[in-house]
Amino acid sequence: MRKLRERAKTIGFVPTMGALHDGHLALVRRARRENDIVAVSIFVNPAQFGPKEDFKRYPRTIGRDEKLLKNLKVDYLFHPTPKAMYPDSYALKISMGSPWVKDRLRKKFFPLLENLCGKYRPGHFEGVMAIVAKLLVLAQCHRTYFGQKDYQQAILIRRMIEDLHFDVIMKVLPTVRESDGLAMSSRNRYLSGDERRRAVALSRTLFWLRGQVRSGTRNILWLKREAARRLKPAVDKIQYFDIVDPQSLASLRRWQTEMVVLTACFVGKTRLIDNVTIKVKNQKS
Numbered sequence: 462m463r464k465l466r467e468r469a470k471t472i473g474f475v476p477t478m479g480a481l482h483d484g485h486l487a488l489v490r491r492a493r494r495e496n497d498i499v500a501v502s503i504f505v506n507p508a509q510f511g512p513k514e515d516f517k518r519y520p521r522t523i524g525r526d527e528k529l530l531k532n533l534k535v536d537y538l539f540h541p542t543p544k545a546m547y548p549d550s551y552a553l554k555i556s557m558g559s560p561w562v563k564d565r566l567r568k569k570f571f572p573l574l575e576n577l578c579g580k581y582r583p584g585h586f587e588g589v590m591a592i593v594a595k596l597l598v599l600a601q602c603h604r605t606y607f608g609q610k611d612y613q614q615a616i617l618i619r620r621m622i623e624d625l626h627f628d629v630i631m632k633v634l635p636t637v638r639e640s641d642g643l644a645m646s647s648r649n650r651y652l653s654g655d656e657r658r659r660a661v662a663l664s665r666t667l668f669w670l671r672g673q674v675r676s677g678t679r680n681i682l683w684l685k686r687e688a689a690r691r692l693k694p695a696v697d698k699i700q701y702f703d704i705v706d707p708q709s710l711a712s713l714r715r716w717q718t719e720m721v722v723l724t725a726c727f728v729g730k731t732r733l734i735d736n737v738t739i740k741v742k743n744q745k746s
C-alpha cells in the first residue's frame with residue numbers, strides 16, 4: 462500500500478465484517494468512483510464482541526463476499542485471522558477521555574462512548590477503535606468509507622481520526638434500506654419470517670418521529686414516550702430509544718434544529734439498531 466501511495470495512486474478503503482449486503486456495497490461503489498485503488502477488509506473482530514454476544518455465530522460468507530467484491534472491481538481484499546491482528550503480545554487499548562479532561566469537557570465528550578450502544582455494550586467501541594486504527598495504518602488509504610447505520614461508531618471514529626491526526630478523509634454514507642424501510646444489516650439474516658415482519662417497526666417509528674418534528678411537534682419528551690409506545694408491541698425489548706445531539710450524543714430534553722434519533726431493540730434474540738438524523742430550519746413553532 463505504501464508503494465501505491467508513493468506512486469501517487471489514491472487509495473479508498475472500506476472496513477467490514479463481511480456477510481456483505483447492499484449497504485456495504487454502496488460504500489465500495491463510492492470508493493470505486495473516487496479512488497484509483499480500492500481495498501476492502503473483512504474481519505469479524507473478536508475485540509468488539511461481549512462474552513455473551515454473537516461472535517461465534519456471526520455470519521461468515523467469504524466465498525460469496527469475494528465474488529461480490531470482484532464484480533465491483535475491488536483491487537485488494539484483506540481477510541486476516543484473529544491471531545494476525547491480535548498476536549499474544551498485543552496489549553494496546555484505545556479509549557476515550559483522560560484524567561486531565563476538565564469536568565466542563567467531560568460532559569461534552571463522554572456521552573460519545575458511554576451513551577446508547579456504549580452503555581449496553583461495554584468495551585464494544587474500544588474494540589472497534591482498536592481494529593479501525595490498525596486497519597487504517599495498514600491500508601495507508603486517502604479515503605475511508607463508513608455507514609451512517611452505525612452512527613455512534615462513525616462519530617467515535619471521526620474523533621479518533623482527528624485526535625490521532627490520521628492522514629485520511631473519512632466519508633459517512635447514508636443508511637441503505639430494504640424496500641419496506643428496514644436498515645440492511647448482516648444480522649437481519651438471523652430473523653425468522655415473523656421477526657422480519659416485526660423488525661420494520663424500528664424504521665417506521667423513526668420516520669414517524671421525524672415526520673412529527675417536520676410538521677411542528679417540539680415536545681421531545683412526548684415524542685420519545687409516544688415512539689416507545691408505538692415500538693413496544695412489535696419488538697421484544699427496547700434497549701434504548703433516544704433523541705440526542707448529533708455531535709456530543711448527549712440526550713436532549715429540549716428540541717434543537719439538528720438532532721439524531723437512535724434506537725436499539727431486540728426482535729427475538731436479534732439486536733437491531735437504526736437511526737435517523739433530523740434537521741429543521743424554523744426555531745419557532
Ligand code: AMP
Pocket residue numbers: 476477478479483484485487488606607608609610611634635636637638644645646647
Ligand atoms: P459491518 O460489516 O457491520 O461492520 O459494517 C461495515 C460498514 O458498513 C460500517 O461502516 C457500517 O456502518 C456500514 N453499513 C452497515 N450496514 C449499512 C447500511 N445498511 N447502510 C450503509 N452502510 C452500512
